[in-house]
Amino acid sequence: xxxxxxxxxxxxxxxxxxxxxxxxxxxxxxxxxxxxxxxxxxxxxxxxxxxxxxxxxxxxxxxxxxxxxxxxxxxxxxxxxxxxxxxxxxxxxxxxxxxxxxxxxxxxxxxxxxxxxxxxxxxxxxxxxxxxxxxxxxxxxxxxxxxxxxxxxxxxxxxxxxxxxxxxxxxxxxxxxxxxxxxxxxxxxxxxxxxxxxxxxxxxxxxxxxxxxxxxxxxxxxxxxxxxxxxxxxxxxxxxxxxxxxxxxxxxxxxxxxxxxxxxxxxxxxxxxxxxxxxxxxxxxxxxxxxxxxxxxxxxxxxxxxxxxxxxxxxxxxxxxxxxx
Amino acid sequence: xxxxxxxxxxxxxxxxxxxxxxxxxxxxxxxxxxxxxxxxxxxxxxxxxxxxxxxxxxxxxxxxxxxxxxxxxxxxxxxxxxxxxxxxxxxxxxxxxxxxxxxxxxxxxxxxxxxxxxxxxxxxxxxxxxxxxxxxxxxxxxxxxxxxxxxxxxxxxxxxxxxxxxxxxxxxxxxxxxxxxxxxxxxxxxxxxxxxxxxxxxxxxxxxxxxxxxxxxxxxxxxxxxxxxxxxxxxxxxxxxxxxxxxxxxxxxxxxxxxxxxxxxxxxxxxxxxxxxxxxxxxxxxxxxxxxxxxxxxxxxxxxxxxxxxxxxxxxxxxxxxxxx
Numbered sequence: 001x002x003x004x005x006x007x008x009x010x011x012x013x014x015x016x017x018x019x020x021x022x023x024x025x026x027x028x029x030x031x032x033x034x035x036x037x038x039x040x041x042x043x044x045x046x047x048x049x050x051x052x053x054x055x056x057x058x059x060x061x062x063x064x065x066x067x068x069x070x071x072x073x074x075x076x077x078x079x080x081x082x083x084x085x086x087x088x089x090x091x092x093x094x095x096x097x098x099x100x101x102x103x104x105x106x107x108x109x110x111x112x113x114x115x116x117x118x119x120x121x122x123x124x125x126x127x128x129x130x131x132x133x134x135x136x137x138x139x140x141x142x143x144x145x146x147x148x149x150x151x152x153x154x155x156x157x158x159x160x161x162x163x164x165x166x167x168x169x170x171x172x173x174x175x176x177x178x179x180x181x182x183x184x185x186x187x188x189x190x191x192x193x194x195x196x197x198x199x200x201x202x203x204x205x206x207x208x209x210x211x212x213x214x215x216x217x218x219x220x221x222x223x224x225x226x227x228x229x230x231x232x233x234x235x236x237x238x239x240x241x242x243x244x245x246x247x248x249x250x251x252x253x254x255x256x257x258x259x260x261x262x263x264x265x266x267x268x269x270x271x272x273x274x275x276x277x278x279x280x281x282x283x284x285x286x287x288x289x290x291x292x293x294x295x296x297x298x299x300x301x302x303x304x305x306x307x308x309x310x311x312x313x314x315x316x317x318x319x320x321x322x323x324x325x
Numbered sequence: 326x327x328x329x330x331x332x333x334x335x336x337x338x339x340x341x342x343x344x345x346x347x348x349x350x351x352x353x354x355x356x357x358x359x360x361x362x363x364x365x366x367x368x369x370x371x372x373x374x375x376x377x378x379x380x381x382x383x384x385x386x387x388x389x390x391x392x393x394x395x396x397x398x399x400x401x402x403x404x405x406x407x408x409x410x411x412x413x414x415x416x417x418x419x420x421x422x423x424x425x426x427x428x429x430x431x432x433x434x435x436x437x438x439x440x441x442x443x444x445x446x447x448x449x450x451x452x453x454x455x456x457x458x459x460x461x462x463x464x465x466x467x468x469x470x471x472x473x474x475x476x477x478x479x480x481x482x483x484x485x486x487x488x489x490x491x492x493x494x495x496x497x498x499x500x501x502x503x504x505x506x507x508x509x510x511x512x513x514x515x516x517x518x519x520x521x522x523x524x525x526x527x528x529x530x531x532x533x534x535x536x537x538x539x540x541x542x543x544x545x546x547x548x549x550x551x552x553x554x555x556x557x558x559x560x561x562x563x564x565x566x567x568x569x570x571x572x573x574x575x576x577x578x579x580x581x582x583x584x585x586x587x588x589x590x591x592x593x594x595x596x597x598x599x600x601x602x603x604x605x606x607x608x609x610x611x612x613x614x615x616x617x618x619x620x621x622x623x624x625x626x627x628x629x630x631x632x633x634x635x636x637x638x639x640x641x642x643x644x645x646x647x648x649x650x
Contacts, residue, residue: 037546171550171566172543179553179562210535213571218497220545221362224552225496228504231556237504241496246538 014131019052024121024322027113028283029157032242032274033222039157040167041318045106049121054097059085066104079146080122110193111277113158115150120162124322165321184233188292191313192299193281198254235287242272255280264302268295339456344377349446349647352438353608354482357567357599358547362495364486366643370431374446379422384410391429405447408471435518436602438483440475445487449647490646508642509558513617516638517624518606523579560612567597580605589627593620
């Protein structure tokens with residue numbers, strides 16, 4: 001019993017570092033039917049954080065590139081630096097000095113977990129810098145507080161997959177219970193971000209708070225089917241479970257050409273198709289890299305024919321989460 | 326192409342039989358969180374059907390035992406004989422004569438799939454009698470029509486597990502898509518049927534048709550967790566996923582001593598506890614046969630102390646479904 005009263009050192013074993021450079025991946029949340037509980041990490045795009053020690057204490061955000069001036073440089077307001085500050089406070093290490101450069105290599109407000117990728121890169125970097133005092137599991141609550149700051153809602157369906165890699169199930173929030181699902185073999189992601197503006201907060205607010213029980217039963221049948229499909233490595237089951245009768249009909253209104261993009265995806269061989277996160281990015285699974293490439297190209301070309309620019313991505317599922325560069 | 330126009334014979338290969346005796350298992354539907362989509366088959370209790378050919382054409386229900394006179398002997402109204410008639414009509418075999426005796430070995434209106442067990446036993450028996458012209462998968466729609474006749478709702482969460490055995494996921498109804506989930510090792514079921522009357526139709530009607538999206542998200546997180554737990558053979562995850570925030574609060578009102586039974590189950594070592602189907606039977610998972618026995622005994626004794634008689638069962642998960650005796 002006496003052992004329990006001993007003060008736990010703030011930092012566990014590990015060599016502290018002078019500087020690190022970290023990549024954290026973009027994510028596709030919901031996976032069509034799993035609103036607020038499912039997400040996966042992409043190989044690309046993602047964000048990059050450079051972090052180095054400084055003699056002057058405090059957290060400074062020196063530079064942000066790739067954001068078109070849209071993100072705040074105030075360290076208390078930017079989710080990357082704010083989360084680093086929170087972590088240092090938690091560890092009792094507010095004495096140290098940290099300088100951060102954030103290189104955004106993915107679109108903001110895209111439904112691909114842009115804030116999550118930055119936040120996770122920052123938290124992973126500061127943890128490396130301090131000799132890894134915390135596990136990924138222990139970093140997660142800080143990342144969720146970053147999401148609250150960035151999106152007004154401390155959800156985990158982007159930060160958890162970005163942090164852990166692979167496909168994650170947020171089984172519950174109270175208590176926080178994240179389950180790592182298996183990654184099916186030869187499953188590829190096609191992602192397209194159309195350049196139309198769909199603010200995350202607005203997209204969330206449009207969703208009805210009351211739903212029909214019979215629709216919920218359809219939805220959770222699909223969720224159970226999708227999760228089973230991941231475990232069974234059954235691409236056909238994955239595909240026929242990717243249906244959203246609850247959220248998509250509302251959110252799709254905000255996304256021009258949504259149903260035409262679906263048509264393009266399905267005729268190009270997609271297993272299933274839907275909105276990534278709160279959109280406007282769209283997401284499809286495919287059983288080969290070539291099929292995913294065809295889907296992405298055909299959607300991008302369709303959008304182009306309608307005068308809408310877009311970014312197209314083809315990606316395997318990222319198994320690792322953040323990595324040092 | 327010409328091959329496709331050839332008439333498929335109504336019956337595939339298989340030797341016809343003179344008489345058969347079949348057992349079909351009781352089932353626990355919903356598995357607490359999976360309303361209308363999950364169910365499992367028990368080793369016991371269950372129902373027994375004796376079926377034999379007769380020279381006089383038509384389906385006759387000669388005898389029912391164990392029903393306290395509650396079930397109709399009219400072959401058109403009893404779910405067993407009515408489903409046999411439907412099947413014979415489908416196969417163009419209404420010319421033959423069939424005599425049925427139904428031995429109910431489980432309580433009616435218990436929430437343990439009493440009508441499903443009888444229906445599945447009857448359909449499995451007639452299929453054997455005819456040399457197995459149909460697969461189990463092909464029998465399922467007939468069993469669902471039996472449920473519609475018996476309960477006013479053609480659901481599959483009792484008939485599918487009774488027919489296929491194991492743990493079944495009704496992924497969707499339109500189209501009907503049933504997925505067999507893996508059976509975790511060393512998982513035992515404790516089931517208690519308190520002798521209180523909760524009609525299935527009334528229990529269904531009490532459920533609200535509109536629910537909060539936030540509650541639905543909690544529910545489908547638990548469903549995804551439970552399904553993952555089955556695949557991962559993770560008893561702890563199974564247990565902490567067995568929560569129902571939507572249906573149980575309403576249905577529990579109809580079941581005297583429900584929360585006291587839960588308390589008994591949990592202190593006896595249950596992984597999780599809830600209502601079986603629409604009740605009043607209650608259901609718990611346990612990690613050993615002895616623990617399941619303790620749970621059942623303690624609940625039965627608690628009910629006894631409150632003047633409520635009950636039937637208690639301890640059962641492994643039935644892997645086979647119906648079987649010939």
